[in-house]
Amino acid sequence: NAGVTQTPKFRVLKTGQSMTLLCAQDMNHEYMYWYRQDPGMGLRLIHYSVGEGTTAKGEVPDGYNVSRLKKQNFLLGLESAAPSQTSVYFCASSYPPAGKPTDTQYFGPGTRLTVL
Amino acid sequence: GQNIDQPTEMTATEGAIVQINCTYQTSGFNGLFWYQQHAGEAPTFLSYNVLDGLEEKGRFSSFLSRSKGYSYLLLKELQMKDSASYLCALPGGSYIPTFGRGTSLIVHP
Numbered sequence: 001n002a003g004v005t006q007t008p009k010f011r012v013l014k015t016g017q018s019m020t021l022l023c024a025q026d027m028n029h030e031y032m033y034w035y036r037q038d039p040g041m042g043l044r045l046i047h048y049s050v051g052e053g054t055t056a057k058g059e060v061p062d063g064y065n066v067s068r069l070k071k072q073n074f075l076l077g078l079e080s081a082a083p084s085q086t087s088v089y090f091c092a093s094s095y096p097p098a099g100k101p102t103d104t105q106y107f108g109p110g111t112r113l114t115v116l
Numbered sequence: 117g118q119n120i121d122q123p124t125e126m127t128a129t130e131g132a133i134v135q136i137n138c139t140y141q142t143s144g145f146n147g148l149f150w151y152q153q154h155a156g157e158a159p160t161f162l163s164y165n166v167l168d169g170l171e172e173k174g175r176f177s178s179f180l181s182r183s184k185g186y187s188y189l190l191l192k193e194l195q196m197k198d199s200a201s202y203l204c205a206l207p208g209g210s211y212i213p214t215f216g217r218g219t220s221l222i223v224h225p
Contacts, residue, residue: 033212040124042203042217043159050210058212090158104149105213107158 002026006091006108013081013115021076021111023091031094032074033058033105034066036087043090049074081115088112118142118208120216127222128194136189136219138204146207150178150189153201153218162189162202191221199223 004025013019023032030051035043045058049068063085065077074093078085092105119141128134138148147166151159165171165180165187177190191198204216 035215040217043205043215045212045214048212056210059214104161104164105159107160109158 004091004093004106004108006089006111008111009109010112011114013078013113015082015115017081018077018079019081019113020078021089021091021113023074023076023093023108024072025074025093025106026072027093027095027106028071029093029095029106030071031096032068033092033094034064034074034076035090035092036060036085037090037110038087046076046089081113083115086113086115118206118214120204120206120214122202122204122216122219124217125220125222127224130194130196130223130225132194133190133192134194134221136191136202136221138187138189138216140185140187140204140206140216142185142206142208144208145182146211148180148187149205149207149213150187151203151205151215153203155200159203194223196223196225 007022033048034046037043044060046064047066049055052071055066067075089111091108094105121139149164150162152162153159163178170179175192180187201218201220203218205213207213
């Protein structure tokens with residue numbers, strides 16, 4: 001089992017460029033999440049998905065879009081990158097929802113994105 | 117909504133005991149998670165408490181008081197490798213977790 005993988009691991013963009021971050025999990029998890037982590041701010045939820053074909057907004061969704069066409073993949077898109085989107089992005093998955101006893105979130109290794 | 121508060125940074129000596137606190141306010145309680153995150157790495161699960169009391173797991177223990185909106189993580193026999201951030205998280209609506217800002221623990225010799 002690879003667990004949760006993210007591609008790419010590092011990326012530098014110029015303001016206005018677009019990109020897609022890919023998250024894949026091989027644990028047959030229903031729930032998937034995208035977080036961003038900035039110094040002193042903890043993990044903030046961008047978007048999440050409770051199943052294939054569904055997505056929902058989290059705490060900081062502006063400037064991002066997501067898609068969950070296949071159960072194992074969750075894509076995060078930046079249509080027009082801004083310097084404020086410089087961050088470390090973590091994907092996570094869980095089954096069933098992370099609020100249930102003994103169910104935790106499994107995190108990917110992160111993507112370090114710099115927007116110049 | 118939810119509000120989670122943790123100290124920003126703590127320091128401790130190798131071999132000592134340290135207690136990391138988490139206080140919270142929530143409209144509906146669905147348990148509390150603790151995660152550990154080493155610098156440059158992903159968070160990993162440490163513990164989950166849904167009932168009041170202390171749960172022990174080796175050198176790490178987690179305590180919960182629902183009436184006080186309070187939890188702590190207790191680390192015993194500190195080792196240098198315990199230097200990390202410790203994140204408190206509470207599931208909210210649809211059981212989606214909200215994370216605190218994390219406590220950076222520095223263990224020195």
